[in-house]
Amino acid sequence: MSERSTYKQEVESFERILRGLRERMLQTANGYLHNAEEVEDVVQEALMRSWIARKRLGSIDELPAFAMRTVKNLCIDRLRRQSNRRQTSTDHLDFYDETPTADAKLMLQDQQAWMMKCIKQSPPSLRGVLQMKGIDGLSYQE
Secondary structure: OOHHHHHHHHHHHHHHHHHHHHHHHHHHHHHHHOOHHHHHHHHHHHHHHHHHHOOOOOOHHHHHHHHHHHHHHHHHHHHHHHHHHHHHHHHHHHHHOOOOOHHHHHHHHHHHHHHHHHHHHOOHHHHHHHHHHHHOOOOOOO
């Protein structure tokens, strides 16, 4: 078999597998990011990384798991960057005034609502840990 036809088969297999998975990738990313443009960016990047990694994977059957894990990791990275930017942009406010503004209160309420939604959607075993650590403020040992 020629190198060109092998490559063509590889492309067709990749497209067939990930075409069916794309909707699930979009839903997963949307569950994290809630922003259509960012969701699309993450899925496109995950597809690109999956294509690049296809030769390192043991078999084509590992591609869906790799793609979904990549989507999740990219979303978490974006959320961390957003959180760091928010923290950096509000650090100077603490120096001047410790009274939260109305905007800061609304942002905190939005963050809390989003966190509660994430907790409710998580598996029961993880939900308890998130509740105790994130909401009740307990240490990992407790």
